[in-house]
Amino acid sequence: MSERRAARGQAAGASEGHSAGMAIETRALSKRYRRASALTDCTISVPEGRLSALIGPNGAGKTTLLRILAGMASPTAGAAAVLGDTPRQDPSFLAEVGFLAQEIPLYRRFTPEDHIRIGAHMNARWDATLARTRLEELRIPLDQRVGTLSGGQRAQVALALTLAKRPRLLLLDEPVAALDPLARRHFLATLTTALADAEGGLTVVLSSHLVTDLERICDHVVLLSRSRVQLCGDIDSLLAEHKVLIGPQKDTLPIERTHQVVQAVRTARQSSLLVRTNGPVIDPAYQAEDVTFEELVLAYMGADEASPARHLTTVGED
Amino acid sequence: MISFRVDGQSGVPPYLQIVRQVRQAVRMGVLDVGDQLPSVREVVGAVVINPNTVLKAYRDLEREGLVEVRAGQGTFVRSRPPGPPPSTHFRLGHSLARWVREAREAGLDDESMESLLRITLQAEAAASGSEEIA
Numbered sequence: 001m002s003e004r005r006a007a008r009g010q011a012a013g014a015s016e017g018h019s020a021g022m023a024i025e026t027r028a029l030s031k032r033y034r035r036a037s038a039l040t041d042c043t044i045s046v047p048e049g050r051l052s053a054l055i056g057p058n059g060a061g062k063t064t065l066l067r068i069l070a071g072m073a074s075p076t077a078g079a080a081a082v083l084g085d086t087p088r089q090d091p092s093f094l095a096e097v098g099f100l101a102q103e104i105p106l107y108r109r110f111t112p113e114d115h116i117r118i119g120a121h122m123n124a125r126w127d128a129t130l131a132r133t134r135l136e137e138l139r140i141p142l143d144q145r146v147g148t149l150s151g152g153q154r155a156q157v158a159l160a161l162t163l164a165k166r167p168r169l170l171l172l173d174e175p176v177a178a179l180d181p182l183a184r185r186h187f188l189a190t191l192t193t194a195l196a197d198a199e200g201g202l203t204v205v206l207s208s209h210l211v212t213d214l215e216r217i218c219d220h221v222v223l224l225s226r227s228r229v230q231l232c233g234d235i236d237s238l239l240a241e242h243k244v245l246i247g248p249q250k251d252t253l254p255i256e257r258t259h260q261v262v263q264a265v266r267t268a269r270q271s272s273l274l275v276r277t278n279g280p281v282i283d284p285a286y287q288a289e290d291v292t293f294e295e296l297v298l299a300y301m302g303a304d305e306a307s308p309a310r311h312l313t314t315v316g317e318d
Numbered sequence: 319m320i321s322f323r324v325d326g327q328s329g330v331p332p333y334l335q336i337v338r339q340v341r342q343a344v345r346m347g348v349l350d351v352g353d354q355l356p357s358v359r360e361v362v363g364a365v366v367i368n369p370n371t372v373l374k375a376y377r378d379l380e381r382e383g384l385v386e387v388r389a390g391q392g393t394f395v396r397s398r399p400p401g402p403p404p405s406t407h408f409r410l411g412h413s414l415a416r417w418v419r420e421a422r423e424a425g426l427d428d429e430s431m432e433s434l435l436r437i438t439l440q441a442e443a444a445a446s447g448s449e450e451i452a
Contacts, residue, residue: 050370215326217368
């Protein structure tokens with residue numbers, strides 16, 4: 001572990017403008033295709049050793065962001081630093097980063113063992129034993145064609161191969177979307193075990209729509225909506241900063257002056273405001289309740305659309 | 319060795335669920351001083367949570383003095399939490415079971431019993447508080 005930490009320290013020192021301890025840092029990253037913006041002004045940071053949830057509606061820019069971070073696409077504007085380095089198609093960069101695309105990249109006619117051997121030719125730091133041990137633990141036959149394995153087993157093979165690279169950053173684009181609950185649980189168990197084995201030397205970004213899975217295993221979140229970052233940070237801190245305030249319908253203005261209203265639900269008698277607090281809530285008319293991760297995610301996903309919060313602001317300004 | 323259970327829907331943060339389960343296991347004598355807690359790797363493989371969550375729970379328990387981390391070996395129970403021994407818990411558990419049977423015969427359902435216990439706890443706390451002030 002100390003060796004790994006030393007290596008990380010060097011990498012951090014070698015690159016200018018890279019904060020120590022950050023696996024990913026982007027600044028005003030944008031990606032435009034001919035007609036539309038896939039990513040706009042995206043500024044995020046993910047500290048090393050975290051398991052970050054990448055959440056957002058379809059078309060929000062999750063895959064674009066992952067592809068830029070993996071060096072598979074270049075941004076139109078802005079900059080990205082991944083492990084202190086600029087993402088690019090270069091063996092020294094790619095050796096550190098594992099990327100698992102939505103369509104699992106396996107040869108159906110080849111066996112897992114074939115894949116392990118091919119990987120050894122293509123990767124300098126290949127750990128074939130690690131891949132074999134992992135697949136044997138999961139009782140996945142190494143000598144059976146990949147095409148005959150179940151979806152869950154194929155996903156596990158792909159993950160084991162990606163981990164055999166011994167990457168310091170793992171980017172996973174909806175790897176569990178097609179799996180049944182049990183296969184999903186096994187896949188995520190492999191992932192959390194790999195994180196425990198790495199003892200802080202592995203960072204993971206996992207995109208998924210399954211908020212309850214993400215809540216269970218992730219300690220960091222990046223939320224995209226309509227090509228923009230809506231939320232980025234440590235999940236525990238974000239949950240502590242946000243509150244649902246329940247109170248009378250009138251006089252929401254004092255709350256709005258102090259706190260940032262993310263979402264508001266109003267009935268004739270009651271307002272329920274999901275706010276990012278700015279200090280303690282001292283208004284006795286309001287009952288402050290904790291938010292759940294799901295509430296937080298849904299509020300921010302909807303925040304950029306024709307939002308009740310905007311409507312509320314108009315009411316408050318009257 | 320004990321195994322943990324983490325309920326993602328309970329509203330109690332997972333790290334706190336682990337802290338409470340360890341405390342409870344030591345209180346009830348399921349874990350003794352010197353017993354080893356499962357490794358971080360074992361916990362995350364079994365209940366599928368973030369390794370940092372387990373580390374946070376174990377660090378909290380270490381700060382309380384309940385467990386100690388031995389370098390290269392793992393995490394071990396160091397002392398019993400303050401409070402009565404497991405035998406007291408068992409004895410009171412038995413008398414509570416008698417009360418539960420009596421309440422059930424009287425027609426109380428689980429929810430009524432839980433709320434009665436909560437109300438009684440609050441009332442007793444208030445009563446002992448006012449005594450202290452007096």
